[in-house]
Amino acid sequence: MQLWNRYFLASSVDETLELLLQYDGQARIIAGGTDLLIEMREGHRPPQPVLVDITAIPALTTIEQDNDQIILGACVTHARITHSTALQKRATCLVESCGVVGGPQVRNVGTIGGNVAHALPAGDGTTSLVALDAEAxxxxxxxxxxxxxxxxxxxxxxxxxxxxxxLLVRFRFQAHQPHEGSAFDRIMRPQGVALPILGCAVWVRLNADNSHYEAARICIAPVGPTPRRITAVENMLAGCPATEDTLEAAVALAQEVIKPRTSKYRATAPYRSEMVAVLLRRALPAAVERAKTTMPVTSQ
Amino acid sequence: MTPITLTVNQKQVELDVPESRTLAELLRLDLGLTGTKIGCEEAECGICTVLVDGVPVDSCVYPAFRAQGREITTIEGLAPGNNLHPLQSSFIDHGAVQCGFCTPGLIMTSAALIDTNPNPTDQDIKTALKDTFCRCTGYTSVIQAIKSAAAEMRGEAPFPVQLPAVEEPERIVGHSVAPYGVRDKVTGAARFTDDYNFPHMLYARTLRSTYPHARVLRIDTSAARALDGVQAVLTHEDIPGENLHGLVRRDWPVLCGDVVRYTGDAVAVVAATTPEVAAAALDLIQVDYDLLPVVSDPEYARSPEAPDIHPAGNLLKHIKVRHGDVEQGFAEADVVVEREYRTPIIEHAFLEPECAIAVPAGVADHDKLTVYVGSQIPYQDREQIALALDMPADTVRVRGTLIGGGFGGKEDIAGQIHVALLARVTGHPVKMLYTRQESLVFHPKRHATIIRIKTGAKKDGHLVAVQAELYGDAGAYASLSDKVMTRATTHATGPYVVPHAKIDCYAMYTNNPPSGAFRGFGVTQSAFAVEQNMDILAGELGLDPVKFRRMNAQQVGATTATGQVLRESVGLIETIDDVRRDMQPENGDFRWAWREGNAAYGWGFASAYKNTGLGGGAPDRAEAEVEVFDDGSVEVRTSSADMGQGLAHVLAQCVAEELMLPYERVKVLLSDTDLTPDGGPTTASRQTFMSGNAARLAAIALREAFTRQAAEIMDVPPNELRYEEGLLRYNGQQVELGQLVGRMKQHGVSPRARYEYWAPETKPLGTGGDMHFAFSYATQAALVKVDLETGEVYVLKLISSTDVGRAINPLSLKGQIEGGIVMALGNCLTEAFIVEDGIPWTTALARYKIPSIKHVPEMITHLVEHRVNSGPYGAKGVGEIPSIATTPAICNAVYHATGVRIYSIPIDQDALLLALKRNQTEVHTAWPDVK
Structure with missing residues (x-):
């Protein structure tokens, strides 16, 4: 089936914007297309007269680290994120989440910007970007x-x-500093659509002797129509000792504040609630352990 | 049309193509590189994988114009010239190729892996090939092949091929020769139906019903006919002959005119100059429907309030097994277990969607209307095409192409009749390729069942009675439901001696997609119930599940529940002992279950049996022809189908064996109704036995003729002649087979022999006597790990032992067993085709997960060879038996690990975890029940 008529491989942001303007609603941005084209093929979206491919725009495909800050082009593929040694150290949860998206064929094509623009409540890369408090x-x-x-x-x-x-151009977020670490995990089922039953990204900052949480950011999804932070748990953690008791208190609070719903052919609400606990027990200690060994940026 | 420049397989190409092309389309349509296959167009199956700048991508969702200026490598360009890449040769050597449709994708994904990781571990391979599917091999051989090729590329020795032990191989039979035509499958040269093109070919599409049950009031095709590029639009009014088809019962309209009975029902077909125009034309056909109430459940279908789907009512067949006196049996029982089990609709998910091409008589060197199709039953296709077109059968030719997996799902008519009609009307060749999504909605599936089964045993462990009631969801049309559900019924005692049995099965019409043949043919479902009841009984009796089965196992001399006395080839006890032996740990005592941290481990055990051949009184015959040519080469011909299982090499091995020739000298021609005699349907695990026998006996007849001729030439007694590699020798004299061909022709003797093999007679169910001429047996044990935090189930190890009668080709036999087991793993853990009130929810492969390489357990495969006298060299069927015991073995293992019994599949981790948390011991819901 013919899904589009014209296909432009844009070479710059300006050219992209000009094409969008010129076609006045008839042209649509395509990044990796691994979601878009399939949704069109399955009839969930109508065929598109014009597609503007932004994956060859140099400014959109770079991973830069500027001291404390990481800048990630919207068209960086999941595979490149996964293989980036800088990101492995400085944005660990993002690497872990991008590493479980699809298989290699999809990761080689699908982009982080596409994941965010698709606006699913539980995109794996998205969940981690939220925990990293990224800006777009x-x-x-x-x-x-x-x-x-x-x-x-x-x-x-x-x-x-x-x-x-x-157009979504790029993301920026703080690179992990000493005493900071992150982790991502998710629960899948082997049947049905490849969307997580629940995904969880955690970022923490410990104090100087790594004994207490100074700050935390947690994104568990899907627990609503859009991704969101579990601020009650984040606030609770700040200042608490990084111990088993604190973890269990965080789990209890998370299960109290998160009211996941049953979604057809994916998971029941009670199961999801159990998974909130499982994921926090897996991701939070992992992030804490990593925080203890994160080196200063300059020592790289 | 827009120019594009790219490098393909090291050659720069400049093309002028539509901007709407995907890379897969550009490669296949514009460059003719048909080695890249299309399986789903959803980035799910990965078989369209090519390398772009060295990196694997799904070419079916890769816009061609993104590849502008890039370097593409396809399977055709992997190795220079006629050489094979080490992966290509390794896939052949390790038996990692069956149907071959996914092979290019597997190899390309593997090539990219080895390029970045020259020494991949099993885990690396599972990560890299996670989304590259294969439905035949079960992946174990694929992993081995990749590791072996990687070793070779590192300059090390390739891995030894892992062959199962076999008894006394013959000269050729019993050896693992390379499958016939396998080289083409690893190079991309192998052609499946969609890889054929003819001049001025048109493209066809089918308009399917919008509703599961409705009266058709009006079909208006005028707007579609008026569309530019449309050459024909046909409805039920345009069918010159019979508008009903069906393999057992003709109840399925070629094109619906009065009523539609499921959402896959065809209402109109279109042929146009491009697939896009054909698709657009479908949208212009107006159909007015009057909705009818929907029957979506087989139990409801039998209730008096359910509306009738067919004029004769919803009961397609009531099947009965009566054996002994079941009342008396239960009176004698000390322990009785009664449970209810449910299984869902299961989809074949062969990786090649259905495709058919018809070429009219007089076009492109075709002297008659010819249909190209990858079909399991070419002669019945021909008959059904001829019937619908009102033509004599011999004016139609069906030419089988390679088949990209079948598993029972390519027995019924798909597009064969439609393309024949369209070709005749338009005078052009017409191709009808189903999309994956259409394939899912259209073709017959494995029956969903509800099975209530009551099993009784004495304190000493002997079974005394089985009573069962089965409901099978036959869907909208009969297909093979009668036969499939009969097999479910007759096998519902399991492979055990049960003196008293009363089993009733109701095969019911519903408005769900039709159900038909699917590897295991009903026995997959009943074994799920039978083998779990066996474990429950063993538990209640305080007996070891293995000893309990062994005590009741069928042996030679036993009588089945249909009254058949088993006179030979019952290797069940050996399979039980083989498997039990391998469950024993190297150190310490065997344990059925243990825990480590948050993981529960458990073993599960199950046995199974499955008939070979049609049985039940159906005349079962296969014909084969063997011809020797002047150059000393030989051809064996039969219409039987090779859908990846390897029939072609089985036939070649039989013929080479009997004519005492090198295997390489035998060619095989299959599935051509003009050139090959009728081998019957490729179903019921019957072709090694049936066509194998026909080929072997034809070869023997030919050998005798050659011996007589040679004896005359050399003037020696025929019994003193010796055959050696294509020569006949006596005392220093010799003559070549090829030379004899000329002599025979001079004497008016044909250098060919045809043999019509008739299987031993069988009797219908209910008459007592032999319902089947052979049974295969298998036992399997699964070791599972259940994550007690999440309920996730992992199968870590699977030990199997299978009584195959005789191993003709041990490596391909092992591959078939591994493939059957992994397919069954899907049946148990990942798969369910979901239909909601007659409307399929499973409309995309993304909604139907078949096992990927990451699901594959460590496999240990044993063969048992209890020969069948009448089988070729003692062989019996193996196609289905590997898929039957797996599901109950896994469920029994989950029970041992967790104490929770699974009554409905696929196992739902959600329900399993919640049962554990709530201290419940039974789970009666499955994944589709999560709502």
């Missing part, structure tokens, strides 16, 4: 802005960005 640089109405990543999510599959007019 977007072009909306021709204007470039940095936006907190959560602002991009308006509903399940609904993004702030209109892919026929707007």
């Amino acid at each position: 640089e977007v072009v909306i109405d021709g204007e470039r802005h940095w936006r907190p990543i959560l602002e991009l999510f308006q509903g399940p599959g609904v993004s702030l960005l209109d892919s026929t007019r707007d």
Whole structure:
């Protein structure tokens, strides 16, 4: 079946924006396309007259580390994120989450920006970017802005960005510093669609002797129509000793504040609630252990 | 059309193609590189994998114009010239190729892996090939082949091929010769139906029903006919002959005119100049329906309030087994166990979607209407095409192409009749390729069942009675339901001696997709129930599950529940002993279950049996022809199908054996109704036995003729002639087979022999006597790990032993067993085709997970060879038996590990975990019940 008529391989952001303007709603951005094309083929989206491919734009495909900050082009593939030694040390949860997306064929093509723009409530890469408190640089109405990543999510599959007019350019977030670490884990089922029953990304900062949490960011998804942080648990952790008791208190609080729902052919609410505990017990200690060994950026 | 430049297999190519092309389309359609196959167009199956700048991608969702300026490598370019890449030769050597449709994708993904990781571990391979599917091999041989090729590429010795032990091989039979035509399958040269193209060919699509049950009031095709590029639009009114087809019962409309009975029902077909125009035309056909109430459940279908789906009602067949006196049996029982089990609809998910091409008489060198199709039953295809077109059967030719997996799902008519109709109307060749999504919705599946089974035993452990009631969801049309559910019924005692049995099965029409043949043919379902009841009984009796089975196992002299006395070839006890032996740890005592941290481990055990051949009184015959040519080469011909299971090499081995020739000298021609005699359907694990016998006996007849001729030439007594590698010798004299051909022709003797083999007679169910002429037996043990935090089930090890009568080709036999086991792993753990009130939810491969390489356990495979006198060299069927015991073995293992019994599959980790948390010991829901 013919899914599109014209296909442009854009070489710059400006060219992309010009094409979108020129086709006035008829042209749509395609990054990796591993979600988009399949949704079109399955009839969940109509065929698109024009596709503008942004994967060959140099500015969108770089991974940069500028001292404490990492800047990630929207069209960096999951495979490149997974293989990046810088990200393995400085954005561990993102590497772990991108490493479990699809198989190699999909990871070689699918991009982190595509994952975010698709606006699923539990995109693996997305979950980690939320825990990393990333910001996204977007072009909306021709204007470039940095936006907190959560602002991009308006509903399940609904993004702030209109892919026929707007562009997601890149992400930025703090690289892990000493006493900081992160982890991602998820629970799948071997049947049905390859969406996680539950995914969990955790970022922590410990105090100088690694005995206490100074700060934490936790994203567990899907627990609502859009990804969100579990701030009650984050706030609880700050200042607490990094012990088993604190972990169990965090688990208890998480199970109290998170009310997952049953979704057909994926998971029941009670099962998901059990998985909240399982994932926190797996991811939080992993992040803490990593935080203890993170080296200063300059010593790399 | 827009210019594009890229490098393909080291050659720069410049093309002018539509911008809408995917890379897979560009390779296949514009460059003719058909080695890259398309399996799903959803980035699920991975078999379209090619390398872009050295990196594997799914070419079916890769826009061609993204590849502008890049370097593409396909299977055709993996090795220079006629050489084979080490992966290609290793896949052949280690038996990692069966149907061959997924082979290019597996090899390309593996090539990319080895390129970045020259020494991959099993885990590395499982990570890299996670999304590259194979439905035939079970992946074990694939892992071995990759590791071996990697070793070779590192300059080390390749791995030895892991062959199962066999008894006394013959000269050729019993040896693992390379499968016939396997080289083409690893180079991409092998052609499946969609790889054929003809001049001025049109592309066809089918309009299917929107509703599961409705009256068709009006079909308006005028707008579709008016669309530019449309050459024909046909409805039920355009069928010159019989508008019903069906293998057992003709109840399935070629094109529906009055009523549609499931959402896959065909209402109209279109032929157009491009597939896109054909698809667009479908949207222009207007059909008015009057909705009818939907029957979506077989128990409801039998209730008086259910509306009738067919004029004769919803009961397709009530099947009865009556043996002894079941009342008396249960009166004698000390322990009785009664349980209810449920199994879902299961999809074959062969990786090649259905495709058929018809070429009209007089076009492109075809002297008659010819249909190209990968079919399991070419002669019945021909008959059904001829019937619908109202043509004499011999004016239609069916030419079988390679088949990218069948497993029972390519027995019924798919597009064969439609393309024949369209070709005749348009005068053009017409190709109808189903999309994966259409294939899922359309073709017959494995029956969903509800099985209530009551088993009684005495204190000493002897079984006394079985009573069972089965409901089978036959779906909208009969297909092979009658036969499939009969097999479920007659095998519902398990492979045991049960003196009293009363089993009733109701095969019910519903508005779900039709059910039909699927590897295991009903026995897969009943074994799930039987073998768990056996374990429950053993538990209640305080007996070891293995000893309990062994005590009741069928042996020579036993009588089955259908009254058949087993006179030979009952290797069940050996299979039990083989498997039990391998369960024993090297150190310490055997334990059925143990725990380590948050993991529960458990072993599960199950046995099974399965008939070879049609049985039940059906006349079972196969014909084969063997011809010797002047150059001393030989050809064996039969219409039987090789869908990857390896029939072609079985036939060649039989013929080479009997004519005392090198295996390489035998060619095989299959599945051509003009050139090959009728081998009957490739179903019921019957072809090694049936066509194998026909080929062997034809070869013997020919050998005798050659011996007589040579004896005359050399003037020696025929019994003193010796055959040696294509020569006949006597005391220093010799003559070549090829020379004899000329002599025979001069004397008007044909250098060919045809043999019509008739299987030993069988009797219908209910008459007593032999319902089947042979049974295969298997025992399997599964070691599972259950994650007690998540409920996830992992199969770590699977030990099997299979009584195959005789191993004709041990390596391919092992591959078939491993493949059958992994397919059954899917049946137990990952698969269910979900239909909601007659509307399939499973409309994409992304919603139907078949096992991937990451699910594959360590496998230990034993063969038992209790020969069947009438089988070729003692062989009996093996196609289905490996898939039967796996599911109950895994469920029994989960029970041992956790104390929770699974009554419904696929096992739902969600329900299993919640049962554990709530201290419940039974799970009656499965994944589709999560709502």
